[in-house]
Amino acid sequence: MAACGDGDEGASSGPVEVEYWAWAPQETVEPVVNKFNESHTDIKIKYVKQADNATAYTGLRNAIAAGQGVPCLVQGAANAEIPSLLGEGLVTDITEYVKPYVDKGLFTAAAPKSAQVQGKYYGIPGGATPTFMMVNRKVYDQHGVAVPKTWDEVITAGKALKPHGVQVMNLAGEDPSTLVNLVVQAGGTWYTIDGDAWKVDFLTPESLKSADVLQQLVDNGLVANQTYQDRPALIAYFDEGKMVSLPTSTWQLRNYELNYKKSIGNWQPVDLPQFADAPQFATPNHGMAMPVPKGCRHLKEATDVGVWMATHKDAIDATFDKATGAYAFPGSVPDPSPWVESVVPQKLFGDKRAEAAPVILKAVRAGVDNWQVGPNYTGVFTELQDQWAQAVTKRITFRQLLENMQRYTVDDLKAKGISVVGS
Missing domain, CATH: 3.40.190.10 (Periplasmic binding protein-like II)
Structure with missing residues (x-):
């Protein structure tokens, strides 16, 4: 046939x-x-x-x-x-x-x-694939800093590590996925369907508290902006011990195992940090x-x-x-x-390898997907990348990013003749 x-x-x-x-x-x-x-x-x-x-x-x-x-x-x-x-x-x-x-x-x-x-x-x-975090436990312990369990604690840890020349996380200038994942984890979305129209709201409570976390990380100089476009340089930077908290997933682990030289065995798989007011443990699973x-x-x-x-x-x-x-x-x-056991590398986590499978399975069970993508999201994501690059380099605030995206998305839907609720 x-x-x-x-x-x-x-x-x-x-x-x-x-x-x-x-x-x-x-x-x-x-x-x-x-x-x-x-x-x-x-x-x-x-x-x-x-x-x-x-x-x-x-x-x-x-x-x-x-x-x-x-x-x-x-x-x-x-x-x-x-x-x-x-x-x-x-x-x-x-x-x-x-x-x-x-x-x-x-x-x-x-x-x-x-x-x-x-x-x-x-x-x-x-x-x-499930989202969890891996931390350079050796560096955390070296400076007497507790591994964070909430996003507020990530900020606190970043402030404690900064005097030692250590960044708590990396926010690549071309990749706004951290913002999207925070909004999903918080239970939010930017698009919903209202009858026969699309409703757009980038300024939900979930979006604003996600933006607040990122704003504190950037304003306090707690994050690096290493690009993903030069992958070897990025991996080498992670391997140096200058950035110590890495939200990740199973598909990335093998690459770290193959390319880390100095920090192999120093990493620990841990639960993804949560919002302090979260009603239950949740990981983004869109x-x-x-x-x-x-x-x-x-x-x-x-x-x-x-x-x-x-x-x-x-x-x-x-x-x-x-x-x-x-x-x-x-x-x-x-x-x-x-x-699950097969995706956990043999050397990356050293003597903490046995902790990986439980962390991964907990992330799977906690996966949430409240994220709704609108009919113009392809173009919207391109604009989001541009806004994100400006926010992580302090040219605009993350609230301004959300306000700009609200206007852009509504105007774009209207220009395409698509019924939209929002302003």
């Missing part, structure tokens, strides 16, 4: 072919695809390697406009979330096929939000859905494939990397414990 979006849906003696576009390294995708194809006779995955996410979504837009060559599944991307794609008319409603899987409890509690708009599903729910494009002719089969790749034990097992001994972290499933 022709690939999704090509040819016609006439009778076929062969299996349904679901075309999947992905840009992740081929050696990580092919084993999963091969495992599915070996174990299924009625559906087969046709994997089409993409150069990168931008190329994939440009190709998707072109295919949908042409009405041919449309895939049935595309790897999720941070700049192509479901509300934005729906606003462009690029995804289709697959609620009737996805909801039974969600109702069976195959996904984490946070994951379904990533694929929804107003309760309808337009993609396969995607979980996130996932990335796998879109099902408009024009896919086999919606049920595409859903079956996507859910299998996200949640099935065979799919997770197929991600095993012999070189590292690790599985890709299964962020979509409620209980990733069978695979």
Whole structure:
């Protein structure tokens, strides 16, 4: 049978072919695809390697406009979330096929939000890797500073470390994810849906208290601004012991293990700091859905494939990397414990390695996703990056950042002819 979006849906003696576009390294995708194809006779995955996410979504837009060559599944991307794609008319409603899987409890509690708009599903729910913190415990102990458990204590620790030439955290000038993660952790969002309109509010209590934490860190000179664009220099800086608190996730640990020379074994995995008034322990867990494009002719089969790749034990097992001994972290499933030990490096945490799995699993259980992305978030994020760069370098305050983003987002939605509540 022709690939999704090509040819016609006439009778076929062969299996349904679901075309999947992905840009992740081929050696990580092919084993999963091969495992599915070996174990299924009625559906087969046709994997089409993409150069990168931008190329994939440009190709998707072109295919949908042409009405041919449309895939049935595309790897999720941070700049192509479901509300934005729906606003462009690029995804289709697959609620009737996805909801039974969600109702069976195959996904984490946070994951379904990533694929929804107003309760309808337009993609396969995607979980996130858990967020926790790693600290250079040797440096903390050397200066007699307690490891922080709240964001207020992060500020206190930063003030105690500063006289020793040590920064408590790093805020890269091009990466506003720290602000976004704080807002999510606090239980906030910038977009909500109000009837037939989008409501925009960057000045919620959750946003303001997140901005206050960042403002204190910056105003007191407690953070570095090392860029992620020069990764070797960044890793070398972390390794020096001059920056000692690093919010992180499982996918980053192997890189630190391979590249740290001076501080290997000095790091400790700890819980992500919390807001002092938090009603319960929470970590940000905004996932990335796998879109099902408009024009896919086999919606049920595409859903079956996507859910299998996200949640099935065979799919997770197929991600095993012999070189590292690790599985890709299964962020979509409620209980990733069978695979957690593999993602913890052998030397990074020294004699505190045994603490990593409990910290990671606690972060998984505490994952929250109240984050709603609006239909213009791709452009909004680009503007946010610019505002963030100004805020971390003290050219504007973080409150001004939020005020500027409020005006920009509302004006942009209005310019696009999208109904919006907010000013």
